[in-house]
Structures are given as C-alpha cells and as structure tokens.
Amino acid sequence: MSRFTVTYRLRAASRAEAQARAEGIALEQTVEIPRNVVPAGYVADEILGRVEEIGSLGEDLWQASVSYSPDSAGDEFTQFLNVVFGNSSIQQGIRVTGIDLGPEMAARLPGPRFGIAGIRALCGRATGGMIAPVLKPMGLTPAELARLAEGCVRGGADIVKEDHGLAGQPSAPFRAxxxxxxAAMRKVRAQTGQRTLYFPNLSGRADEIERNLRFLRDAGADGVLVMPGLFGFGLVHRIATDAGLNLPVMTHPSFLGPFVLAPDNGIDHGVLFGTIQRLAGADISVFPNVGGRFGFSAEECRAIARACRDPSGPGRAMLPSPGGGMSVARAADMQAMYGQDVVYLLGGSLLRDPGRIDEAVAEMRRALPTGA
Structure with missing residues (x-):
C-alpha cells in the first residue's frame, strides 16, 4: 500500500538530534509507545511511521520526511490530520511544511466538490478576479443586512459573504x-440578471448544525461559510462530500492563527490555508491579506495562493480569498500579485455609506480587469 509523507522542519543542534526527533515523531504520530515495545509484524512494518529522509536547512534547522500508512488514517479526515500532526503539535521546534498524499490517500480525499471552475460557473464570472462583500457588523437586524445584500447584488458582486461574527445573536438570529x-437577493437577482452567490456563516450549537445546514440550503443559500478552527476540519469534509447538500464551502481562518504565527512551531501558511483546506474539501479559503491589520507577509500570502491553485492537486484547484486591506486604490497591485483566480473580500471600506454600497461595489468591479 502506497504511503503518504509529511515534511517537518525541526529545530535540533546536530544531525543525530534531528534524526532522534524525527524518529520520535514517527512513533508519536502512530503507535505512541517506545520503539522497543512496538509489536513485530503488521504494526512495526506498516503502521509505524518511517523516517525517509533528513536534510540540513542551515544552523540548527533540519528537514525530515516521515511516511505513514493509509491504514493509520483510515477513512476519517480528522484521523488523517491526527496522524499528520497530532501529539507532535504540542512539542516545541516542530513545524509541518509539506504533505504528499500518495495515490492511496489522494483517492480517499478527493478535495473540493466545486473548485475554481465550479464557483465560476455558479456565479457566472468566467474570467477575472471575483468580489465578495462582507455583510457586517453584528448588531444589525435581518432587514438591515438584507438591504446591504441587495446593494451588493446591484453593484455586481460575485459572492455575498456573511461576516464570521454573525451567529445566533438576538439582533439577527441565524434562521431569520x-x-x-x-429573499432579498432572490428578488434583486430576478430584476438584474445577476447570479451573485450567498454564503451565510454556519452557526448553532452542536446539535443544531445538521438542521441549520439543511435550513440554509432549503432557504436558498448558494454556499456556506465554515470556521474549521472552531467547528473542525471534519465538518468541512462532511459538507463537501455530501451530494445531498451539494453546497460549495468557504472557510474562514478564525482561531487558526496560533498554528502559523510562531516560525518554529505549527504549520506553514500555505499548508494550513491552502493544502489542508483543499484536502478537507473547501472551495474557497479566506486568509489575512498582506497590508491589512494581521501582518501576513507578501510571500506567505503567495504561498497560500500557490497551494490553493496548484494544478497538481490535491483534487480540484480552489480559490484563495485574501481579506483585509483591500480597496480600489490597491486593486491593480492585488491583481498583479494574485492573478485572475482569486476572491477578494471587501469589508469596512464598503460600509462608510451603507445606502450607497452598490456604488462602492461597482467601483471595485470596474477596478478589477475581467480579461484573462
């Protein structure tokens, strides 16, 4: 059975220490017992992680490749992530920098249901960057949020995305x-011919999630926004693989920051916001844009976009969606940086005059070239 491989960056003072750390990861991520008590046969030969390669990256930094049996992951996406970086994520000086599925896990994890081509087909934007205004802030009523959504459609938005902070607050309960x-978007789409998609933010207690998914689909929502840092990547995978729901998924980075912010620990930006989101089945991955208030660098953002759109997989290519710091003045620079296959989130810059949000969206639409 073909194995999958995870690449780790290790902090170690010598090759011998790096080798020992890698062997520790191989044990920790699979059998979680000392090497001298690992049962012979299937467990030792197949289940136990294998250190495939150790290489120097510079002073006190090493790269280790560890392979794992698909049997250790089974058919559960959450267990796959547990093997990639479970207990070892609690140790210092270990960072995941790459995941190579191999053919067996690639077959088990097909990736996005819709991907770039599917989202473009749904919203009718064949080429060019896509625009996704954000409905906010919390505290508005359903009627006020609906009026904002109407303006977004009239302005030519491709997607109307709810803010991740809109949940079940009394000012605007989820279902209302x-x-x-x-209802508002359905009316304006009929008037204008626009095919703007609506992605509400999934919320509710654990026992309400399934019913709320069915509710938003039956109400006419075109997709769903999910926070995997709070609800889990398993939920993203479950939605993406449900042919009955048939809903595209946009993921939001809330609560995921600690995974990427420490350079010696966690997961590389491209792996977390690109590869893992794509493996889970997300069609659009939201992440903090360079120049915004969160401090991601240009190269980190480029790495995310590359991982989202890498034609070699896993599965269909997905859309990177940078948010924060986006404005008409930056449109040309952002287009040069990200290219055509991207969804730009537009938040606070559109809400200075809510009654004229259609004009603000239209101005941004004109600032983004639509040609290939």
Missing part, C-alpha cells in the same frame, strides 16, 4: 437572517 437575505 438567512431567510431575509435569501
């Missing part, structure tokens, strides 16, 4: 909000 926005 989704019904109001769906």
């Amino acid at each position: 909000r989704v019904e109001a926005v769906c």
Whole structure:
C-alpha cells in the first residue's frame, strides 16, 4: 500500500538530534509507545511511521520526511490530520511544511466538490478576479443586512459573504437572517440578471448544525461559510462530500492563527490555508491579506495562493480569498500579485455609506480587469 509523507522542519543542534526527533515523531504520530515495545509484524512494518529522509536547512534547522500508512488514517479526515500532526503539535521546534498524499490517500480525499471552475460557473464570472462583500457588523437586524445584500447584488458582486461574527445573536438570529437575505437577493437577482452567490456563516450549537445546514440550503443559500478552527476540519469534509447538500464551502481562518504565527512551531501558511483546506474539501479559503491589520507577509500570502491553485492537486484547484486591506486604490497591485483566480473580500471600506454600497461595489468591479 502506497504511503503518504509529511515534511517537518525541526529545530535540533546536530544531525543525530534531528534524526532522534524525527524518529520520535514517527512513533508519536502512530503507535505512541517506545520503539522497543512496538509489536513485530503488521504494526512495526506498516503502521509505524518511517523516517525517509533528513536534510540540513542551515544552523540548527533540519528537514525530515516521515511516511505513514493509509491504514493509520483510515477513512476519517480528522484521523488523517491526527496522524499528520497530532501529539507532535504540542512539542516545541516542530513545524509541518509539506504533505504528499500518495495515490492511496489522494483517492480517499478527493478535495473540493466545486473548485475554481465550479464557483465560476455558479456565479457566472468566467474570467477575472471575483468580489465578495462582507455583510457586517453584528448588531444589525435581518432587514438591515438584507438591504446591504441587495446593494451588493446591484453593484455586481460575485459572492455575498456573511461576516464570521454573525451567529445566533438576538439582533439577527441565524434562521431569520438567512431567510431575509435569501429573499432579498432572490428578488434583486430576478430584476438584474445577476447570479451573485450567498454564503451565510454556519452557526448553532452542536446539535443544531445538521438542521441549520439543511435550513440554509432549503432557504436558498448558494454556499456556506465554515470556521474549521472552531467547528473542525471534519465538518468541512462532511459538507463537501455530501451530494445531498451539494453546497460549495468557504472557510474562514478564525482561531487558526496560533498554528502559523510562531516560525518554529505549527504549520506553514500555505499548508494550513491552502493544502489542508483543499484536502478537507473547501472551495474557497479566506486568509489575512498582506497590508491589512494581521501582518501576513507578501510571500506567505503567495504561498497560500500557490497551494490553493496548484494544478497538481490535491483534487480540484480552489480559490484563495485574501481579506483585509483591500480597496480600489490597491486593486491593480492585488491583481498583479494574485492573478485572475482569486476572491477578494471587501469589508469596512464598503460600509462608510451603507445606502450607497452598490456604488462602492461597482467601483471595485470596474477596478478589477475581467480579461484573462
């Protein structure tokens, strides 16, 4: 059975220490017992992780490749992530920098249901960057949020995305909000011919999630926004693989920051916001844009975009969606940086005059070239 491989960057003072750390990862991520008590046969030969390669990256930094049996992951996406970086994520000086599925896990994890081509087909934007205004802030009523959504459609938005902070607050409860926005957008789309998609933010207690997914689909939502840092990547995978729901998924980075912010620990930006989101089945991955208030660098953002759109997989290419610091003045620079296959989130810059949000969206639409 073909194995999958995870690449780790290790902090170690010598090759011998790096080798020992890599062997520790191989044990920790699979059998979680000392090497001298690993049962012979299937467990030792197949289940136990294998250190495939150790290489120097410079002073006290090493790269280790560890391979794992697909049997250690089974058919559960959460267990796959557990093997990639479970207990070892709690140790200092270990960072995941790459995941190579191999043919067996690639077959088990097909990736996005829609991907770039599917999202473009749904919203009718064949070429050019896509625009996704954000409905906010919390505290508005369903009617007020619906009016904002109407303006976004009239302005030519491709996607109307709810803010991740809109949940079940009394000012705009989930179901009342989704019904109001769906009804408003349905009316304006009929008037204008626009095919703007609506992605409400999935919320609710654990025992309400399944019912809320069915509710938003039946109400007319076109996709769903999910926070995997709070709800889990398993939920993203479950939605993406449900042919009955048939909903594209946009993921939001809330609560995921600690995975990427420490250079010696966690997961590389491209792996977390690109590869893992794509493996889970997300069609659009939201991440903090360079020049915004969160401090991601240009190269980190480029790495995310590359991982989202890498034609070699896993699965269909997905859309990177940078948010924060986006404005008409930056449109040309952002287009030069990200290219055509991208979804730009537009938030606070559109809300200075809510009654004229259609004009603000239209101005941004004109600032983004639509040619290939």
